[in-house]
Amino acid sequence: MTAEEPADRDDDSDSATELELDAVYDAIDAVGRPHLTATEFSRKTDLTPDEARAELERLADDGDIERQDVSEVESVWYPTDIAEVTDRERVVLFPDRREVVVEHPDQFTRAQLSQFARLQDTNRSGGYVYELREEDIWAAPHESLEDLLATMRDVLGERSPHLEEWVTSQWERARKFRLKTHEDGYVVLEADSDDLMGNVARPKLDDDHLRAPISDSESWVNEDATAEIKRTLYEAGYPVRDDRDLETGDAIEMDLRLRLRDYQQDWVERFTEQGSGVFVGPPGSGKTVAAMGAMAAISGETLILVPSRELATQWHDELVRHTSLTDDDIGEYHGGEKSIRPVTIATYRTAGMDRHRKLFDQRKWGLIVFDEVHHVPSPIHRRSADLQTKHRLGLTATPTRESDDEEEIFTLIGPPIGTDWGKLFDEGYVAEPEVEIRLVPWGNETEQSEYSSTSGHDRRQVAASNTGKIDEIRYALAENPAAKALVFIEYLDQGEAISEAIDAPFISGETPHARREKLFDEFRRGELNTLVVSRVGDEGIDLPDAELALVASGLGGSRRQGAQRAGRTMRPAGDARMVILATRGTTEEDFVRRQMRHLASKGIRVTETEAEAVEPPAKTE
Numbered sequence: 275m276t277a278e279e280p281a282d283r284d285d286d287s288d289s290a291t292e293l294e295l296d297a298v299y300d301a302i303d304a305v306g307r308p309h310l311t312a313t314e315f316s317r318k319t320d321l322t323p324d325e326a327r328a329e330l331e332r333l334a335d336d337g338d339i340e341r342q343d344v345s346e347v348e349s350v351w352y353p354t355d356i357a358e359v360t361d362r363e364r365v366v367l368f369p370d371r372r373e374v375v376v377e378h379p380d381q382f383t384r385a386q387l388s389q390f391a392r393l394q395d396t397n398r399s400g401g402y403v404y405e406l407r408e409e410d411i412w413a414a415p416h417e418s419l420e421d422l423l424a425t426m427r428d429v430l431g432e433r434s435p436h437l438e439e440w441v442t443s444q445w446e447r448a449r450k451f452r453l454k455t456h457e458d459g460y461v462v463l464e465a466d467s468d469d470l471m472g473n474v475a476r477p478k479l480d481d482d483h484l485r486a487p488i489s490d491s492e493s494w495v496n497e498d499a500t501a502e503i504k505r506t507l508y509e510a511g512y513p514v515r516d517d518r519d520l521e522t523g524d525a526i527e528m529d530l531r532l533r534l535r536d537y538q539q540d541w542v543e544r545f546t547e548q549g550s551g552v553f554v555g556p557p558g559s560g561k562t563v564a565a566m567g568a569m570a571a572i573s574g575e576t577l578i579l580v581p582s583r584e585l586a587t588q589w590h591d592e593l594v595r596h597t598s599l600t601d602d603d604i605g606e607y608h609g610g611e612k613s614i615r616p617v618t619i620a621t622y623r624t625a626g627m628d629r630h631r632k633l634f635d636q637r638k639w640g641l642i643v644f645d646e647v648h649h650v651p652s653p654i655h656r657r658s659a660d661l662q663t664k665h666r667l668g669l670t671a672t673p674t675r676e677s678d679d680e681e682e683i684f685t686l687i688g689p690p691i692g693t694d695w696g697k698l699f700d701e702g703y704v705a706e707p708e709v710e711i712r713l714v715p716w717g718n719e720t721e722q723s724e725y726s727s728t729s730g731h732d733r734r735q736v737a738a739s740n741t742g743k744i745d746e747i748r749y750a751l752a753e754n755p756a757a758k759a760l761v762f763i764e765y766l767d768q769g770e771a772i773s774e775a776i777d778a779p780f781i782s783g784e785t786p787h788a789r790r791e792k793l794f795d796e797f798r799r800g801e802l803n804t805l806v807v808s809r810v811g812d813e814g815i816d817l818p819d820a821e822l823a824l825v826a827s828g829l830g831g832s833r834r835q836g837a838q839r840a841g842r843t844m845r846p847a848g849d850a851r852m853v854i855l856a857t858r859g860t861t862e863e864d865f866v867r868r869q870m871r872h873l874a875s876k877g878i879r880v881t882e883t884e885a886e887a888v889e890p891p892a893k894t895e
């Protein structure tokens with residue numbers, strides 16, 4: 275009897291191992307990839323992330339599964355049997371163009387590549403095109419150049435001396451200047467050589483930036499000018515490392531009540547590892563929630579900067595809903611209310627004003643969150659980038675790469691942290707919107723001849739304001755009678771005309787704040803089905819249930835706006851559609867197509883149709 279007991283236990287533990295291995299296979303099936311992370315495993319089982327990790331480690335010790343470290347903090351796991359059979363992925367390097375094209379990349383490869391390259395596009399055959407840019411090497415999270423080169427060789431599978439030479443020079447370039455705190459408490463800029471200080475830094479920076487030389491390679495720095503110094507040297511091709519001893523400030527107790535999704539967990543881990551960064555993801559992809567995860571991970575007093583008062587209130591509500599923070603922990607600081615608490619949400623505008631910013635400077639922030647971070651570079655917002663903090667986190671839905679301010683954002687705040695959009699759509703976290711370009715004929719001949727006889731901006735305005743679009747809007751709304759719809763416009767006259775024609779309220783910059791909030795509230799609650807919105811509706815205001823976005827005009831300006839407007843319909847709420855109206859045969863038509871090509875490259879379906887409301891006028895010979 276007694277001898278049987280241990281034997282039984284052995285049997286049990288063998289079958290337990292088998293059960294767990296089965297669970298790994300099941301989870302792998304569910305994930306749809308040949309490997310998984312511990313977080314994924316925990317999500318597919320009843321285990322907590324820690325239990326899941328321990329379980330995977332045990333199986334790995336037994337040799338049933340294998341582990342590969344993706345970074346210092348992240349690992350992927352795969353059953354030993356699977357290891358040999360799945361390798362459909364192909365990585366091709368173009369060293370001269372500094373490009374890598376990957377067919378069927380798996381998550382591991384993507385995670386590796388994202389450490390030193392940027393996803394630029396997908397090619398026709400579904401391959402991913404990565405590009406290595408200077409700033410990607412500057413921002414690589416590796417401890418040493420050898421580590422970086424090892425990751426590169428590992429993922430590329432081949433060595434290119436030419437590319438490695440370039441990577442080495444960029445790596446070194448990013449280590450020429452650093453900001454540090456002197457033991458007496460003031461800030462010092464230190465150059466790698468006397469020559470760099472004498473011939474690069476000092477000529478480019480003036481007395482406002484550098485107070486006095488300390489040695490040939492060191493200068494005493496004006497603390498309020500650190501952001502400006504970083505920007506100036508970055509523009510000269512020398513990113514500055516920031517090794518200042520910044521105080522984390524008082525600790526806060528904060529727990530997140532939601533479980534982060536895998537990719538959010540990954541963002542937070544990358545952020546805490548780097549100390550700064552910008553979460554880049556489509557609207558609705560959970561950047562705000564991930565930022566709360568980052569706050570919980572840092573657990574220091576936090577300042578959140580937002581572009582508008584509406585957003586401040588939303589942040590406040592979301593923090594109370596999703597974290598253990600209470601109203602007493604959270605202050606708001608803007609035109610309407612002014613209180614500073616351990617977690618404070620302020621508008622960029624107010625925080626940047628001289629008479630207020632001292633208050634923010636006095637407090638030691640462990641973390642500053644810059645929401646809608648593409649706002650930071652404009653002069654008024656820029657000032658907030660100087661605020662002292664140990665950690666900086668930006669949030670943006672703007673994937674555009676060629677905007678002038680992008681580099682600046684990544685210099686002032688930190689390197690981009692993201693997941694490619696296609697993957698977020700594939701996994702169903704963000705509903706993929708359908709974007710349709712509808713070509714609309716002229717409403718009347720007078721407009722058409724006005725278009726022919728004007729030029730420049732006037733010409734663009736005539737095409738944008740084409741009254742033919744009003745019929746088309748009526749038609750589109752009638753097609754989708756139950757859909758909550760937003761009509762976006764650029765010109766006030768046009769907004770008023772459309773608002774009258776479809777009998778829907780019009781919100782513009784001139785609409786008083788209280789009325790704006792009331793209308794958006796009614797829309798949110800479903801009491802109002804349609805709103806006409808000028809640029810003001812573009813950013814910062816959450817319209818979670820818009821199912822149809824009709825862009826009558828105002829896609830212009832930048833790709834950023836295009837992406838943001840598309841984003842308004844990209845809510846996880848479900849079926850979302852964006853219809854962009856363009857006057858047929860005008861420059862608007864080409865313009866809209868160009869704007870949308872960018873979204874198409876992000877994996878969004880873009881189609882083009884002729885307007886259905888009005889038959890195109892018969893061609894006269």
Ligand SMILES: Nc1ncnc2c1ncn2[C@@H]1O[C@H](COP(=O)(O)OP(=O)(O)OP(=O)(O)O)[C@@H](O)[C@H]1O
Nearest residue numbers: 532533534535556557558559560561562563564671
């Ligand atoms: N881990 C999660 N678990 C459950 N729900 C989540 C999670 N992450 C995000 N959500 C939900 O998804 C929605 C969008 O999230 P969030 O507001 O964080 O996105 P966002 O990227 O910040 O959007 P925007 O760019 O518009 O500010 C919200 O309703 C949020 O509660």
